Amino acid sequence: MAYLSPLMANTTFPSPDWESNLATPDAAINKLLEYSFPNPRAPDRKGVRSDGLVIIRGGKVVLEQYQAPYDAQKPHLTWSVSKSFINALYGVAEHRGLLKRSDSVSDYYPLFKQEGYDEIRIEHLLHWTSGLDWAETYEASPLTSSVVAMLYTLGRDDMAAWTARHPIKTRPGQWHNYSSGDTNLLSATLRGVVGESDYPDFPWQALFEPLGMSNVTWEQDASGTYVGSSYLYATPRDMARLGYLFLRKGNWNGEQLLSEDWVQFSSTLAPAYGNEPVMAEDDSHPGAHWWVNSGVESQGQPLAWPDAPADTYTAWGHWGQYIFVIPSLDLVIARTGDDRDGSFNRNLFLSLIVAAFGDREARQ
Structure with a gap:
C-alpha cells in the first residue's frame, strides 16, 4: 500500500x-x-x-x-468533538503569545488561586489530568455522574465554578481521568486569557471565520461560558x-x-x-x-x-x-x-x- x-x-x-x-x-x-x-x-x-x-x-x-x-447544510450536535475545538482555541491563543500551556490555570481563573489548585496547569486540563475528583459516567449511573450533574442539574448555571469546587483527589499531572469538567474549566479560563470583552467573539474571530465555518452554533451556560465539553453544533x-x-x-x-x-x-x-x-x-x-x-x-x-x-x-x-x-x-x-x-x-x-x-x- x-x-x-x-x-x-x-x-x-x-x-x-x-x-x-x-x-x-x-x-x-x-x-x-x-x-x-x-x-x-x-x-x-x-x-x-x-x-x-x-x-x-x-x-x-x-x-x-x-x-x-x-444534509450538507444541517448542523449536528457534536457532543465531545467540541473538546477538540477548545484545544484549537488554546492553540491559537498560545501561537499569539497570550499564554503558555505550562501556565498555571490560576493565572487566568481566580477560583484556582488557592493551595493545591494553583498547581493545576493548562496542559493538565488539556490532558485530563487535573487531579480533581470526577466521575465521567452517563446513562449507566446518572445519580453518581459528575458530568450529568454539571450539564443538567447542580452545575448547569456555571459549569466551571461547580467543577472547581470538586476536591483534589490526586496530584495534578499524575493520573489521567477523562473529565468534561476539565474542558469547561478550560472554556472559563479562556475568558481570563483573551479578556472578558473579547471572549464572546473569540471562537469566531480566532477559528470559525478564518476556517470558513459558516454554520456553527456553540451554546453557553447561564454564566456566559461556552459549554466546551459538549454543545457545539456543526x-x-x-x-x-x-x-x-x-x-x-x-x-x-x-x-x-x-x-x-x-x-x-x-x-x-x-x-x-x-x-x-x-x-x-x-x-x-x-x-x-x-x-x-x-x-x-x-x-x-x-x-x-x-x-x-x-x-x-x-x-x-x-x-x-x-x-x-x-x-x-x-x-x-x-x-x-x-x-x-x-x-x-x-x-x-x-x-x-x-x-x-x-x-x-x-x-x-
Whole structure:
C-alpha cells in the first residue's frame, strides 16, 4: 500500500466551499457505505446509525453521504468533538503569545488561586489530568455522574465554578481521568486569557471565520461560558475544516493559525496515561483533547485501531461523532451519528476507510 508523505500532500484549501473530486464507486467504497448507512436503518436506535459522512483527500471532498433529516447544510450536535475545538482555541491563543500551556490555570481563573489548585496547569486540563475528583459516567449511573450533574442539574448555571469546587483527589499531572469538567474549566479560563470583552467573539474571530465555518452554533451556560465539553453544533463539512487545519499542521491557506508543535502536542499520547495499568482492549488513548492511535508499549498495549495507520488520531463525541485525521494517507473523515448501543466499531470503520482510500495513487 502506498502511503502518502505529508510533505507531498496537495495544499488545496476550501474557499468558500469544499471542492469535489468524488471517487468512482467500487466494491470497497460500497462496502464502506453499506456499513455506515445500513438499509433499512435499524429501528429503536439500534445498530450503526450514521447521520453524515464526509471524506476529504487532497483538500477535496471525495465521498459524502447523509441520512435524512440531515444534509450538507444541517448542523449536528457534536457532543465531545467540541473538546477538540477548545484545544484549537488554546492553540491559537498560545501561537499569539497570550499564554503558555505550562501556565498555571490560576493565572487566568481566580477560583484556582488557592493551595493545591494553583498547581493545576493548562496542559493538565488539556490532558485530563487535573487531579480533581470526577466521575465521567452517563446513562449507566446518572445519580453518581459528575458530568450529568454539571450539564443538567447542580452545575448547569456555571459549569466551571461547580467543577472547581470538586476536591483534589490526586496530584495534578499524575493520573489521567477523562473529565468534561476539565474542558469547561478550560472554556472559563479562556475568558481570563483573551479578556472578558473579547471572549464572546473569540471562537469566531480566532477559528470559525478564518476556517470558513459558516454554520456553527456553540451554546453557553447561564454564566456566559461556552459549554466546551459538549454543545457545539456543526455540519460534517465544517467539522472537516478543523481536521484539515490539523492535517496541514496548523496552517490554513498560508496563514499559521497554530503552531506545528501544538499539533504534535495534541496528537501525542498523554504522558500520564499508562502511569497505572491499562487495558489492552481499551481504544480510548488520550492525547491533548484529541484521541490517538498509539498505545502504551511498555505495558504491551497495541494500537487503539490496529487496522489504521499508526498516525491516526480523532476528535470523538458521544453517540458516534468523529473527526479522524490520518496524515500518512492525507485523509480527514468527519462522521456524525446516533449510535446508542455501541455497535459502531471504530477499527472496522477505519479499516474500510483504508481499503477504500488507502491506495491514493490508484484512486486519483
